[in-house]
Amino acid sequence: MHPQVHQSKPGLCPICGMDLVKQAGHPTPAGSEATSGADLTLTAQQVTLGNIHTQVIGTSPSELSAPTVLTGTITADALQTESVSSRVAGRIEHLYVRQTGQLINRGAPLFSVYSEQLQSLQQEYLLALAQSREQGGAYRQFAEATSQKLRLLGLTSGQLRQLAARGRPNPVVTYYSPTTGTVQTLDVVQGQYVTEGSPLVTLTNLATVWVEAQLYPQDVDKLPIGKNVTVQVAGGPAPIKAKSSF
Missing domain, CATH: 2.40.50.100 (RNA polymerase II/Efflux pump adaptor protein, barrel-sandwich hybrid domain)
Incomplete structure (x- = not known):
């Protein structure tokens, strides 16, 4: 309400007593904490659609690799x-x-x-x-x-x-x-x-079935033919080991 009031740390406006808001483009001084009530949480699919890449500073590359989770459906084997x-x-x-x-x-x-x-x-x-x-x-x-x-x-x-x-x-x-x-x-x-x-x-013959998974084009190289995969069926027992065949 009173933009002419400036202060180097969080506090109250001396005129109206309201909380001061951090001005965009200005860093928070050392020793002070910036709070925000607008935290943003994204799902894995939203991260992929947004082409967002993250990296943890100071962690080895081997610890950064995470399994790729795909959504799929169980279908009948056309060959059977x-x-x-x-x-x-x-x-x-x-x-x-x-x-x-x-x-x-x-x-x-x-x-x-x-x-x-x-x-x-x-x-x-x-x-x-x-x-x-x-x-x-x-x-x-x-x-x-x-x-x-x-x-x-x-x-x-x-x-x-x-x-x-x-x-x-x-x-x-x-x-x-x-x-x-x-x-x-x-x-x-x-x-x-x-x-x-x-x-x-x-x-x-349902002795063998297919799992058709949805894969983004940029992730094709991550799933070559013959790669070991794990299939988890919703509400099912333990995960099933399989290999990509097509």
């Missing part, structure tokens, strides 16, 4: 993920998988489909098989070619043997899981009509 799609057009008669998160073993049934295309090919295969038994020759090759078509449409060797033993087409064909994994996505419901190539189920 497999999508199961419909090989033919038809109607899903029975769906053995009803929810995501369900663990499916390799060879377990996934769904059964009714398809006129499969019925026609099964009938062709049985006719060619019967004629090859009677006459052989070209009919045997035709039967083999038809069985190969059925294999490409997802039928197993066991299903072909059962078809030959049964002697008549099976109106509903069951498809089995090609791998062991957890259901990540389920894009079909029981009774739904599907087209050829329609995605039905996505399976992922």
Whole structure:
């Protein structure tokens, strides 16, 4: 309130009795203490965004190195993920998988489909098989070619043997899981009509997962391929040792 009042140390204004405020650009005299009620606290992310660098005077470089903490997310390993799609057009008669998160073993049934295309090919295969038994020759090759078509449409060797033993087409064909994994996505419901190539189920083996961390460009050199890292999951047990791979 009275800027004409100057003093070499903290004190009270002789006119109004208010605390004197330190003038910018003037050092605090030796033996006196400067107080401030506007302390600023920054998080590690704010320090990085502000490109602020600090150094403790008198400390050796080895004591200055601190671990870099990154924020990341756990994701599925894309190399262990497999999508199961419909090989033919038809109607899903029975769906053995009803929810995501369900663990499916390799060879377990996934769904059964009714398809006129499969019925026609099964009938062709049985006719060619019967004629090859009677006459052989070209009919045997035709039967083999038809069985190969059925294999490409997802039928197993066991299903072909059962078809030959049964002697008549099976109106509903069951498809089995090609791998062991957890259901990540389920894009079909029981009774739904599907087209050829329609995605039905996505399976992922979660025995190995990825941790994708957010890294600033200037810190890329600090995390070379093969570097040992420690992963701490929120609410999880002890930290997990790992290596950067990509």
